[in-house]
Amino acid sequence: MEFVERFKKSFNIEWVKLELLKTAYGKKETYMGQLDPRVIMIWYLIVSLLPWFTFNFVILIGLAIYTSVLALITRVSPLIIFLLAIGVIGELGYIFLVVFFMGGDFEAYASLITLTLKIIIMSIASIAAFASMDPEKLSDALLSFGVPAQFSFAVSYGYRMLPILMDEYQQIIQSFRLRGKAPEKAGFLKWKLVYYYVVIVIKAFYPMMLNTAKRTRTTVEALEVRGFSYSLHSEEAKKQKLSHLKIKGKEYQFIASSCVILTIIHVAGHLYYI
Amino acid sequence: MGMQRNEYTQSQKMMVFILSMSLFGLANLFTELLPEFTIGPVELSISYLAFIPLTLVMLFNPWYAAFGASVGEIIFGDLLLGDFGGLGELEGFIEFTMAMYIAGLLVTNLNSRKQIAIAAIVGVMIDQMLSTVVDVGKVWFGIEELEAVPGLPASILAIEGVSFVTEMVISGVLFGLIPALYLIPKLYGKIEPLLGIEPREGRVKASMTEWVSVRFVIIAVFLMFVAMISEFMATMDINFAVWEPEFLEQFGEGYIWLPISAAAVIFVTVVIAAVKFSKSRNSTKSRKSA
């Protein structure tokens, strides 16, 4: 069964880990990735909010194409495209199916497509903006927008701890399997096997929680020693941290071209209203 | 008195935050990658391992644990996967933090399995109700002349209803309540000293006024949920109060009442039980102090 195969693959943690590390640590020298993260975030806010103020089909199509092109330029990883596709297709197919059962007609589909387009524009815009953005840059941008430093620290800490936590969780699961016993018969739909894995996944969190607690204690103590809590109240520290963010020619270029394109889309929408 | 939340030092807050973030973040990596399982129109997927934040909000200061879990979800499950949804994350963040925070506040005696169970279910339910409200709102706002489209509002409600029920069963019970009941007794009193924190004590943690505010929030969420659904139904010409016969005949609309009434029954039971708990505890306390 495909479900079990994928399930097993998901728990082939080596595979998952590699994919994740590729996504998280892969070099991101794309067009959007090089721009100042603050500019990107503002761009994202505008582009993802715009569709909600219109029911104009042409404008929506235009926005969808615009964001898709930008997403293509940023070379999004296949894993992400896969996840997004599954999500959107699942959602869509599901709604279509139910509307069909409820006796809806074409009208219903048409207005549904408008809604779906809005959601799709939002998610493509977020992919274009964030998929290629270094989490470090994102956390700097958030910091400069006034999000608490704890959050931006958490971003880079998560980035750092990801491989360690995964290794540890993997080893605990292996410990369970090394001393456990898989069911001999898989049962209907392999439910026994699935149950066996699910129980391990849950039980593994008992040791995982305790081990992580131990780890956390040293980390927080070290944070204190390394001046993190000092930096929370220091304007100077924040200034230094953000000193590398600068808006230069490339950013101005991007802002100008975005404005032009968005204006063209809107003008076109009013001229060729469907 | 036990450890009050305002007695946490700065570093203890940070520890709980980081612990919760790391663990729930890690769990999210996996649930993000897990496949979804579809039988007909019913979609079964593990959307989150709710037992992790539930366990932590009950064992530690609920606010920092809830906040940490939400941050962890965004960072590990979305940002590092390159799947950061921007604004879309904000709604989930607020819903989830609030839901878990309330779940944590509900528990005052970690030795009571009943309390843990109630808090776990209420926590996940609040999260699901809020997300239903937001989803319905989106459709409302995103589709022009919603009522002009026959079948659509009913469909949306049906979908939301089904997803509410399956989420309650999968995330709420299978991956929330049951594992939390397994983990909390094992971890209680054992994990706290590792962080240099005193275990939350069995006695009353929150004052009566705080209790009222928690209840108030739960009721508010529930009312919002009901209000939103009924408003929405009004747009499809269904009178909330009148139970029309032909309405019953229609599969779709009737279907939607199933989860809602189930939710209402569960909710009312929970609130009554919770109030009873607090009363009986308070009376024992006053007896003791007398």
Added chain:
Amino acid sequence: MKPIIELNDVHFRYPGTKEHVLNGATLSIEQGEFLAVIGGNGSGKTTLCKTFNGLIPNYYTGDFSGSVMVGGADVSQATVSEMSFRVGYVYQDYENQLMRPTVLDDVSFAPLNFGDPDFMEKALWALETLGIEHLKDQSIWQLSGGQKHLAAIAGVLALDPQILIIDEPVAQLDPHHAKEIYKRLKVLQEDYGKTIIVIEHHTEFIADFCTDVLLVDQGQVLWKHPVRQGLLQIDDLLKRDIFPPQVTQAALNCDLALDAHNFPITIEDGQTYFKGLDFMKRERESESHTQEKEAIASLEDLSFSAKTLSNERKTILNKISTSFHSGERIALVGTNGAGKTSLMKCLTGMSKPTSGGGFIGEHSFKKGSLEGLSKEVSYIFQNPEEMFIQDSIKNDLTFFSHSREQDDSSFIEKLIQSFRLEEVLEKDGRLLSGGQQRRASMAIGLATNPTLLMLDEPTASLDVQSRKELIEILQDMDSVATVLVATHDMQLVAEWATRVIVMDQGEVTFDGTPREMFEYGHVWKRAGLVPPQIVQLSIELGMRPAALSVDEFTSRIKEGIPHGVC
């Protein structure tokens, strides 16, 4: 000159505990010392060092009394942040101290937090001083253990503190990398005038690098001496299970009338001290008995490769063919990254060989499942905490038999007795001491009644006493199962193993007895190994074959008086 650190009658009790950890500690440390803090388990070494940078009493708010002066300032009046500029602290689990994704980010973290505009220069300076500037753009997770440790040291050095405290600098490292770390620390002390304080129990390193030794016992400072004098307080040390360097032990063991005041503590000392002694030849041992015993597992062309981030396949194990026999004590050695752990993971089924394979009993390494192979093979993780998956040692011990619905209670009972676990049965493994954890993890591994027991770095970060106990346990193990140990601990190899397999870049470069391996200098040199001090001394003295243990060394001394004494 005024001492840089001065403690006067310091008492401390952690919040929520009954016992005082510090019981009137008094000491003074001069600027520019390279001080080793030694003491038994639970003597308060780490707690003592945490008073130097103000974590106690400013961060841990327990019962505190007495005075701590650092650089003339009262620590209890300063904040932890202020103290960071004077005292750098590197934790034993330094990995958790690294909290930024790349090396340069992490090293600049502290100066940046303090808002220093020159944070980048400071970070680069620290990296350069420790000779790791080439690592600056690497991700932390890609570094080896030794590199991570240097990065952690650079991270505190970036604030340019006068004093550096390092808790167990070499616990997890192979001897080669361990020496590297100490050499860098020595540079900081000699060329930059830093005061270096290490918590250490490897007396060989203390003898080679430190200038002073301080002995902590039951929360008090028993004494502080210059290194030579300190290491010769043999009775004090032995009473706390701290063993002097092997050369010193050798000199002590000699029945010869040696000069009692001039004991050697380093290999160089030893060379002069024992110069001119004659040693008995050693009969060739009949160590070829392995062939007669039956083979329990065979590996045929076992290869393993893994995908890297750039999507290439990297060969980690290259066509390994060998067999293991019952009753063997096998040591698997090689530097970090040689493929030791990967090989063991292939044998447990945690990793699947990419080609080739082999069998243990009826189970194939290539096709067998993890759960199936675990009937024959047991693997004990380097970090014992990963063995504790239940809430008590008892449940961990019975987990295997319970999941198989077998009744092994008499076998388990025997394990509990022989590993002396009676008292900790109901406790969670994570809350035990290092030595107890090690014992418990071995018992858990054995509870599956394996034919092949594998241990990954069992002696890492153990104090001397626990290490000694562990070796005793290992000595008795060969009657139960064939034991395969991956280790950097050459002393363990010399004293315990009957067979040693040397790995280098995924290939087996040597397979024979430990004596043979130490005999062939090119083998261990190429594999980046460092023999135990006593072996090195024997080689320097021209003893053939080299003695593997202190006892052997002394028993082979022929009558005669060493030159160094007369």
